[in-house]
Amino acid sequence: MHPFEDLVVPNGSAGVHWFGQSSYAFKDPAGTIVQVDPYFPRERPAETFMHARPPLHEEALRTDFVLLTHNHGDHTCVESLLRIRSAYPEVRFVGPVESVRKIQEAGIPADMTESITAGDAAEIGTMKVHAVWSKPPQGIPENDINPPDVQHLGYVVDTGDVRLYVSGDNVNTFGDHEALCGPIRALKPDIGFITTHPNEGEFPFFDGAAKIGSEIGLKTAVPSHYQCFIKRNYDPEELRPHLGNVELLIIPYNQAVVYAPNCRL
Numbered sequence: 001m002h003p004f005e006d007l008v009v010p011n012g013s014a015g016v017h018w019f020g021q022s023s024y025a026f027k028d029p030a031g032t033i034v035q036v037d038p039y040f041p042r043e044r045p046a047e048t049f050m051h052a053r054p055p056l057h058e059e060a061l062r063t064d065f066v067l068l069t070h071n072h073g074d075h076t077c078v079e080s081l082l083r084i085r086s087a088y089p090e091v092r093f094v095g096p097v098e099s100v101r102k103i104q105e106a107g108i109p110a111d112m113t114e115s116i117t118a119g120d121a122a123e124i125g126t127m128k129v130h131a132v133w134s135k136p137p138q139g140i141p142e143n144d145i146n147p148p149d150v151q152h153l154g155y156v157v158d159t160g161d162v163r164l165y166v167s168g169d170n171v172n173t174f175g176d177h178e179a180l181c182g183p184i185r186a187l188k189p190d191i192g193f194i195t196t197h198p199n200e201g202e203f204p205f206f207d208g209a210a211k212i213g214s215e216i217g218l219k220t221a222v223p224s225h226y227q228c229f230i231k232r233n234y235d236p237e238e239l240r241p242h243l244g245n246v247e248l249l250i251i252p253y254n255q256a257v258v259y260a261p262n263c264r265l
Contacts, residue, residue, distance in 0.1 A: 002061035004033070004256050013260035014162040018251040019055040021074060021228035022195060024166070025063070025256075028159040032125040034065045036155070036166055037075040038084065039228070050230055055254040059087035065124040068095030069134065069168030070152045071102055074228070078106045085112070094122055094129065096151035118153060119183075128158040132183050134168035143173045156187040162261060165189035165216065167224065172204055175211030184216040190261040191249070192218045195225040198234050210242035219261050220247045227253045 004025055009015040015027035024036040040054035063084055068076050076099040084091055085108055093103060097115045104110050116122055118133045135152035139145045154168040165184060167174075174180050196209035203225065204212060213221040221243060223236040240248045251257055 012161045014159045017256040030126040039077045058083035068099040071098035071150045098150040130156040134170040163189040165192040181215040191220040213246040
């Protein structure tokens with residue numbers, strides 16, 4: 001049994017385990033466990049991966065639902081998803097149509113999957129998830145950003161008293177666009193797990209990540225998309241001076257926290 005299963009999550013809080021990269025598990029006070037973008041490949045070449053061992057053996061953590069943000073290999077990892085399905089046959093998978101099609105083709109039954117797109121909501125046990133765009137499907141021509149190859153979603157996960165925002169692989173200029181930030185702000189997330197990088201132009205730089213936090217009204221920001229690939233690592237402390245009034249929360253690699261916002265707006 002994984003320690004996250006035993007984590008006590010009081011009312012008014014949410015449990016969060018970070019496995020590195022953009023892989024998370026969330027737990028609400030009722031005990032529902034949701035994994036987001038589980039990525040735990042067993043083949044881990046030393047020239048590519050920072051850690052020789054995967055942060056999770058999938059059978060160790062009871063999982064009720066899986067959320068997928070987009071159909072790229074480090075976010076829709078078929079080998080991990082099949083192992084989760086094998087260990088927990090009742091687990092259900094929610095994601096964009098391309099991810100759902102991919103896992104169905106790999107053998108996950110259609111009735112255990114649900115396609116979702118921006119503007120949709122889905123009940124996931126005792127939680128509710130709202131899908132939002134990470135990258136607009138038409139691209140952003142004024143920023144010279146082409147349409148993405150697949151749908152890129154983010155999610156606001158409502159655990160009852162806490163709302164958690166998962167950015168997915170958000171576009172570099174995300175915080176500059178009200179059409180992207182407005183729907184998230186309206187859902188009033190407390191904490192955001194934001195993909196960022198100091199110099200890789202596909203994702204928001206640190207100032208862009210901070211602007212997202214400010215524009216959508218976050219209390220707390222958690223940097224994502226590091227501590228997995230050697231060439232995509234960064235020091236999360238470098239985000240701190242950019243955040244202003246948004247609190248920085250750095251979750252240690254492969255560790256869990258219980259998050260409780262001070263107040264709700």
